[in-house]
Amino acid sequence: MSGIELEDEKMSQPLQPYAKSCRFVLEEKFGHTTDFCLEEISQSGCLGIICYLKTMVDLDAIQEIAAMLQVDGKGRQFGPLEEEAARAYGSRIFTTMSLQYPATLREVMDHILNGYMVICWDGLHEAIAVPVQGGEQRAVSEPTTQTVVKGPKDSFTESIVTNMSLVRRRIKSEHLRFESMTLGVDTRTSIELLYIEGITNIRIVNEVRERLGRIQTSSILDSGSIEEFITDSNLTPFPLLLSTERPDSIAGGLLEGRTAILVDGTPFALLAPVSIHDFFQTPEDYYLHFYIATFIRWIRYVAFLIALLLPALFVSVMTYHHELIPTNLLINLMAQREGVPFPTVVEAFLMELTFEVLREAGIRMPRAIGQTVSIVGALVIGQAAVEAGIVSNAMVIIVSLTGICNYVSPSYSFASSARLLRFLLIILASVLGLYGTLLGVVIIVAHLTGLRSIGVPYLSSTAPWIMEDQDDVFIRLPMFLNRKRPRLLMPQQVTKQSWPSKLLGRKGGGSN
Template sequence: MGLFDFLFYRRKNKDKGNLTAEELFQLEDLPNQYFRNLEQNKQQIGQLFNKSFDFKMESIKLGEKDACVCYLQTMLNMDDLTDKVLNAAQYAANLGPKPNLDTLRNVYFPTLSFEYADTFHKVVWQILNGFAVIMVDGEGKALSVQIGNIEHRSIAEPSTQTIIRGPKEGFIEGIETNLSLVRRRLKNPHLAFESFHVGRDTKTTVAIGYIGDITNHDILDEVRMRIQKIDIGGVLDSGNIEEFITDKIVTPFPLVFNTERPDTVCGDLMEGKVAIFVDGSPFVLTVPSVLTDFFQSPEDYYQPYLMSSFIRIVRYISFMIALILPSLYVALSTFHQELLPTLLLLSIQAQREGVPFPAVIEIFVMELTFEIMREAGVRMPRAVGQTVSIVGALVIGQAAVEAGLVSNVLVIIVAFTAIASFVSPIYNFSISTRLLRFVLIIFAAVFGLYGVLLFLVAMVIHLASLRSFSVPYLAGVAPFTIENQDDIFVRIPAWANRKRPTYLFAKAPIREKGNESPSPPPAKGGSK
């Protein structure tokens, strides 16, 4: 390839990079106009799909007219196609020698979802989306009927969010099924879903859901704008969408909430948030998100409020333990031994006698070892993953102590830290804790407790600077608002929780009114 050809090729592909899939079809000499001649239409469609083994073109007769049905057999149910389209077309002769396309649809496909395609681009798009396209000789448009997709994974319990009490249903990869799971729980006429197509190659369906008389329209417009601006080759999971709509800032903390649970999405919608569904992904995104969302679970609202409040406080304490416990061990054992009780200090030093490494190297090795075992347990088959993680931790930990590489107290600290990190109900939030823990250990090894305090102050400043769709990430805490304290650190009774979070600026700030605490009946024989 010469230099001119190379530059021209690069320029040509660069120009193509700014075009949509429909516009690329035009560059490939695919005519936009739909022909009335059936043979011309078949030739054009056949040339485009000639290398696809799953593309089929069935010739049929509609009265005296020639017709054909075009479809991708991997995108629809073949039994339904035979029953609803091919068999029905056999009786089209009863409509006369030259039946009209509209009459054919009204008589034989009245219950099927349909669209008309008057351009080749629409025909191709509908074939790719699993429609059966009926082209009739002499007609200036094609009829596309939706038969029914191939089978999806059945609805099952969420795999990443354990449920003790509550609905056991989880989202699947089919967006229609996911939307129906939400519709079944929220029978609200103001619940709306808007669809977009994202991805140059995949044209993935992305839907946003909201309750029109609750959600703030400024937040809704911002979500629409960010999704419409996405320019990506393909969308294979909601995580691809999350990276494009997250505020542009470097942070380990997740700014978009994701869940597999329909009840969580319904609860967020009723608060005034926006849900984002991606076809092919069982994880649904909800925005805006604040820090306290990652310490809450739907089960908090299915159990007595005293128990839920206690568990929520345990989550906050576990987060701090998982974050700072290893760094506190490094700082106290290296710089601030005078802060430890004498007996405890003597016990720790006696256990570390003979350990060849300083405390920071010792804890780095153990933390990294545990992270490797945890990742191995996640990636291995479930039948052996947990066994390998538990047995590996016991064997390696015991062997390291007996070999004099680490101390007993360090094994206890690493194990307790790991257990505390598992308390978080949201997996991607616990990942940020694991990452920050290593940075905090370095600060503790260099500056001692002053470094730990310095890092925590910097982290709080960073959290205060974050925004999620213009909502402060520490909303409810900083800025502090009394109205939002009924569902942050503790949960008040459901009958007393009457207002939606003020930071969402919901159009209907009052969730419910008129409920009171039930009073016990009077004792027998007492006055009424």
């Protein structure tokens, strides 16, 4: 450990004004990695080095800069104590570029690793870092997991700069803040904490910042790992942060008074804090007519309940509470179960597991075979199993309905929680019937009540009940009536718009 500390100490000392010594240290640090380029330049007997990672830069830009250095024919002689010499030199040659002047070896390395080209000259106490970031990256495309019918079609990419600009273009406000930090000892992943000054509650921002600062890890490859580090509780199947690849979703969240976390290298950004109701809402709700939006929200709640409860209810009614089924339906179900060799609960487990396996296979399979898997799967479950008399038709209907309802949820990780809890409820239902199912629901609700997301109660707006927020929970009131930001986030500025003049005019008996 002490060796590493010593190393760190050496790294953070001021840069020596000798290009040779820089070269020596950098070559030692980067070793023989093939993408590290270091070239010596000399002008009028003065020695300099330029270094960059060719995997991180735009090679065309390097060419241009090299040309600029050639053009600058004046002799380079820097006095050893010229403090501002680097800056003067930099701004003279590279006008209009946002240059950085790293003063320690550590900073020099960070800049190289982040795709800068660093120039060291003899006699300069600071290096000059020129932004020439480039390299291959994906273009902005349509979101793959959170598609909408009506609304913006762009989504985040793996490049954090692109992602930041996607958010910034939506919120052209001087109050939007980006706070950078680098996480992961090995990956040195750039992370941006986003919030809007004057709207987001400063205590939430501080809390998120503090939690991010506490992360000590070797690698951050996706926002999912950050989520597990900063979430309030990991002992829950429910996601406590909302992960989305939609810039409009992030922008909407920021404007409501939430914070967002962008991670370099993944198109999934995080929104925090969130309540359970945010997982039933999509940005599309605000682009559609509010009647439709409200109706669809209700559909989502119902679908979630079906995905969670239907197999358990079916098992309990089929094995314990036959009197609850209408007579004609019961006769029908009996006729179907005639000759099925398994108890209902085994049948349910069998089918649910088959479904989960098919689903996983469908995701992991190469695209070309995926089609075949789904057709074979559907045939195996739907037709062959029923015809062979191994499962009943009703069970196939129940399982497929449950599966489809699970896909209704706008958030993939939230839907997964229902997938998991469903099995627990089926076990309870098979042992205790409806009583057991209800018991399970009570336990789940009790658990939900105890959850918090960045300190905000997970069930908030319903428990604790916040009347003022109800304009955008189960029903979405039209935009002009939705005047306040959600109170559960305690935003610094609650009111987001005044009463529309049209309404006021009407109230005052105006001519409108």
